[in-house]
Amino acid sequence: MLELNGLDGFYGRSRALQSVSMDIDEGDFFSVLGRNGVGKTTLLRSVLGLMSRTSGSVKLDGMELNSLPTHARALAGIGYVPQGRGILPAFTVRENLMIGTFAAQSGQGEIADWVLELFPILKEFLNRRGGNLSGGQQQQLAIGRALLSQPKVLLLDEPTEGIQPNIVEQIEDVLIDLNRTRGLTIVLVEQNLTFARRASNRFAILDRGTVAVTSGIAQLSDDLVHEHLVV
Structure with a gap:
């Protein structure tokens, strides 16, 4: 589904990502783990073409993406929920969701009912400005917007960070259901090891x-956690 081969990502002249190779299969729930500052967000941004420069290969379903601009990668089937959510605060919930539909292969301009069923609060607040939502509601909005692009692969950058526990549980359950029931391939950057272990297969x-x-994921031992993840 998503193949990275020798992927480098640069901020100016500084190489922040060094020859990363990994294969993510269709239907995987794949967690990318590591301490702060090791390149997790850089990896997602490199896949999306959001870095100053990248080299190497990014393939989606065998199609080379690394020469394409970000919007073309979204149209090819990569959905993205950035760290910090990236919603437009002056736009309503409806308008934020509509933006997601512009990258969809079909049904552009239509907000699918099933997305609103995943996050009922969005349906209730369709005419409320995004900036007036709580952090957890904004994260649900960001995920819903990404899903409306009809992605083949959904990239999520720490979707549970800074969110109240009851909404964290809702978001985790939705993501697991999307993967298990709908077969959506998910790449998750996450500090929450409990969630990563519960949700991921790799x-x-x-x-x-x-x-x-x-x-x-069964090989994510306490020794590995201590060596690579504990600060």
Whole structure:
């Protein structure tokens, strides 16, 4: 589904991601783990073409994306929920959701009922400005907007960070259901190891911009956590 081969990501002249290679299969729930500053967000931004420069290969369903601009990668089937959510605060919930439909292969301009069923609060607040939502509601909005692009792969950058516990549980359950029931391929950057272990079937640990470990989630031992993740 998503193949990275020798992927480098640059901020100006500084190489922040170094020869990263990984294969993410269709239907995977793949967690990218690591301490702060090791390149997790950089990895997602490199896949999206949001870095100053990238080199190497990014393929989606065998199609090379690394020469394409970000909007073309979204149209090819990559959905993205950034750290900080990235919603437009002056736009209503409805308008924020509509933006997601512009990257969809079909049904542009239509907000699918099933997305509103995942997050009923969005339906209730369709005419409320995004900036007036709580942090957890904004995260639900960001995920709903990404889903409306009809992605083949959904990239999520710490979707549970800074959110009240009851909404964290709702978001976790929705993401797991999307993967298990709808077969959506998910790549998750997350500090919450409990969630990563519960949701994922595979993982990779990044260290200083390179892949230190990749394996099935059952192999995420306490020794690996202590070596690569504990501050």
